[in-house]
Amino acid sequence: MTACTHSGTFHADDVFATALLKLHFDSGLVIRRSRDPEVIAAADIVFDVGGICDPKMLRFDHHMADFPRREDGRPFSSVGLIWEHYGTQILWKVMGLSPIKELQDIADQIDQEFILPIDLIDNGVTAPGATDVTVAVDLFNPNWTEASSDEDVDAAFFRAVDFARNMLLRIFAAKLAEYRAETEIHEAAMRTEDPRLIELPRSVPFRNAVHRLQLTELLYVVSPSGNKGNWGLTAVSVEPNSFVNRKDLPAAWAGLSDAQLQEVTGVDDAVFAHRSRFLAIAKSRAGALQLAETALSAA
Structure with a gap:
């Protein structure tokens, strides 16, 4: 299985989308970074590049004039599209969750509290704060004073992906703990x-x-x-x-x-x-x- 996203400077949406895909597919996924149409066409999954949004084809770009939107009209970025398609499956696999309602409730909370803000910032709807996670990811890019090759940028990208992966795992764990706390809160309210x-x-x-x-x-x-x-x-x-x-x-x-x-x-x-x-x-x-x-x- 191969997945392709764009080469060059990266942002939180493609970094977190990559981290999600790696959590879902484990070592069975090879990530390519390219804008070459042939490389893009050959990939099984394409996100944040390619000019096509069609989840059935596993194409998840959002840069077109007719860009994908949520039901409320707010725009998706690549991480929102990947989460919408794979989010519950990732939670089931990573956290061992099985009840459908529990899965969907937690997936929806993560979407609203963490994924959506990245979507909105990437699309210029809202501006990031100085300590926002999107700013943290941007800092992984080599800055103008640092000589860098394509290989250096790719290496920085995958360091950012590791950071994103660890953050996602902690978010998943926190949300699961929070959800399961409801049982204790309910019992206390009954007492x-x-x-x-x-x-x-x-x-x-x-x-x-x-x-x-x-x-x-x-x-x-x-x-x-x-x-x-x-x-x-x-x-x-x-x-x-x-x-x-x-x-x-x-x-x-x-x-x-x-x-x-x-x-x-x-x-x-x-x-x-x-x-x-x-x-x-x-x-x-x-x-x-x-x-x-x-x-x-x-x-």
């Missing part, structure tokens, strides 16, 4: 006597799960914090990635620690409250629950 508060027996990522499970009354989560035996009280945000809380912790706690926080809260083992009022820490489960009770009763 609680007060829908404004749930207690988790261990620290799991709960922010997305809370919103997917539509726990609209939930204000705070109590769970273990760190590896020192501490317990935390965390405010639930209005949206998964928002810094705005449904209900802030009391203003009098903001930025206090140890004796000062203990005096204000009345909790003997309170140790810290974040100045942004989304987190407070106590040394014990009982202390965290006491903090929660106080926060819930506060105006």
